[in-house]
Amino acid sequence: MNQSIICPRFEKAMGILSQRWTGLILYQLLSGPKRFCALESSMGISGRVLSERLKDLENLDIVKREVFPETPVRIEYSLTEKGKALQPIIKEIEKWSQTWLPIEPN
Amino acid sequence: MNQSIICPRFEKAMGILSQRWTGLILYQLLSGPKRFCALESSMGISGRVLSERLKDLENLDIVKREVFPETPVRIEYSLTEKGKALQPIIKEIEKWSQTWLPIEPN
DNA sequence: TTAGTTAGTTACTTTATGTAAGTAATTATA
């Protein structure tokens, strides 16, 4: 069959972004560092999966985890340079959604 | 908690794009109409899921399905205007992947 | 008549995600 080869780097990027919740996590972190519970409550994500996603994104050097030994302990997640570089993608998704998706799509 | 509200249209868009395979299907269709078996063999997707995704994208008016009653029958999938408008997103993902992802990431 | 082609569908297995309860470290309250 018509074997159009897909660029492996593009494929990798899509593999990251097409994980459930990843886009929304990045969207939230683009507006500044966030704590675990803030992320958890702002989207419908479960703690189990949020924990998993943050670890994956940390391993990919997209997200940085910082511990502040206060009381109770504060842990902040923020974007690395690599993570901040995703902003144009998120912006384009926002633009498309505003132009092409109806209000109240349920 | 810090309840930053997420734009429902952005959330909807992310819900579409974060479905496994959807990004790669769109990427393939951006280079022109494709047949079912061409899409199937160019990515690692199974027929079961490809069929499901194409139906979803058709219902969202992102993909158009056309039947050519030849022999054997030819069915072509292509992007609608709404679908073509996703190009800037795909382009930004390509850019990011080229800048930030290593070659041969395995 | 048997095999081949395309575009699927169906039944079943494996993987991913959701749910809810539990843990560790610390401080606050009764």
Add this chain to the structure above:
DNA sequence: TATAATTACTTACATAAAGTAACTAACTAA
């Protein structure tokens, strides 16, 4: 001193999504 509260998780189990492989329908070609 015991109990509760908070944050950032983890664990065990249930459900949903995706993968696998075989099957179907409509047609042609050998």
